[in-house]
Amino acid sequence: MTTSIPDDAIYESRLPRYDFHGKVAAVTGGSRGMGRAIVERLSRDGATVWVLDIAPDDTPRQLAVDVTRPETLARAAETLIAESERLDILVHNAGLSGPTLALVDYPPGTWRQIIDVNLTGTYEVCRHFVPLLVHQPRSWLVNMASLAGKEGTPSASAYSAAKAGVMALTKSLAKECAATGLRVNALAPAAIDTELLKQMSREHVKTMIGKSPQGRLGRPDEVAEMVAWMVSDACTFQSGATFDLSGGRATY
Numbered sequence: 001m002t003t004s005i006p007d008d009a010i011y012e013s014r015l016p017r018y019d020f021h022g023k024v025a026a027v028t029g030g031s032r033g034m035g036r037a038i039v040e041r042l043s044r045d046g047a048t049v050w051v052l053d054i055a056p057d058d059t060p061r062q063l064a065v066d067v068t069r070p071e072t073l074a075r076a077a078e079t080l081i082a083e084s085e086r087l088d089i090l091v092h093n094a095g096l097s098g099p100t101l102a103l104v105d106y107p108p109g110t111w112r113q114i115i116d117v118n119l120t121g122t123y124e125v126c127r128h129f130v131p132l133l134v135h136q137p138r139s140w141l142v143n144m145a146s147l148a149g150k151e152g153t154p155s156a157s158a159y160s161a162a163k164a165g166v167m168a169l170t171k172s173l174a175k176e177c178a179a180t181g182l183r184v185n186a187l188a189p190a191a192i193d194t195e196l197l198k199q200m201s202r203e204h205v206k207t208m209i210g211k212s213p214q215g216r217l218g219r220p221d222e223v224a225e226m227v228a229w230m231v232s233d234a235c236t237f238q239s240g241a242t243f244d245l246s247g248g249r250a251t252y
Contacts, residue, residue, distance in 0.1 A: 021046035029094030033194035037220035067121030073128040087132040100204040118162035140231040174240030190246040193217040213248035
């Protein structure tokens with residue numbers, strides 16, 4: 001007697017496996033969307049994963065953080081080390097896309113908020129957690145950028161500028177840490193099918209899909225697969241890079 005295997009089970013059985021047993025990871029913005037997919041992927045291969053989120057749920061190892069409030073990051077770092085004693089992997093995924101408006105119509109307060117969350121927030125996360133990562137003989141940091149930071153998406157000037165800054169920050173930090181065991185890279189996805197798209201107009205999302213040679217949005221699990229490789233023992237000589245995840249849309 002044979003039993004049919006669901007399509008999703010077949011897909012998962014063909015994915016590469018990594019050994020994250022004994023490793024401690026932290027994922028900002030890990031309660032939903034891409035962050036949740038990353039948490040589940042790293043956990044599946046054995047990592048102990050902490051979720052750092054502005055709105056944590058009631059699952060284990062959840063810490064409330066706001067990347068615009070450094071004191072919350074300091075408390076989270078202290079708690080994580082007190083309970084897990086180490087940090088091997090950090091995926092900084094928390095972000096805010098903001099409204100889709102022409103630059104001249106963008107409210108100055110909203111512009112500053114988008115820069116504060118996405119760019120200054122990345123600085124604050126790195127400032128608090130890189131000292132923990134470099135204590136390990138080998139560790140990994142992934143900052144979530146965006147294809148918007150490479151292309152400059154119309155009607156998303158604040159988000160585009162912030163994510164371009166994230167890529168430059170990542171390159172700079174990677175060079176500073178090159179002589180250590182820490183590898184620092186960024187991931188630049190195109191539009192991914194998450195709740196973040198609800199912050200954008202329907203027309204803007206339709207335009208992004210239209211730019212994709214594959215004619216679709218990316219999936220959170222596809223992001224998680226790329227991240228899993230980026231924080232694995234297979235990723236050692238790569239540092240200071242920004243990897244695309246665009247369905248063929250990226251041109252450089």
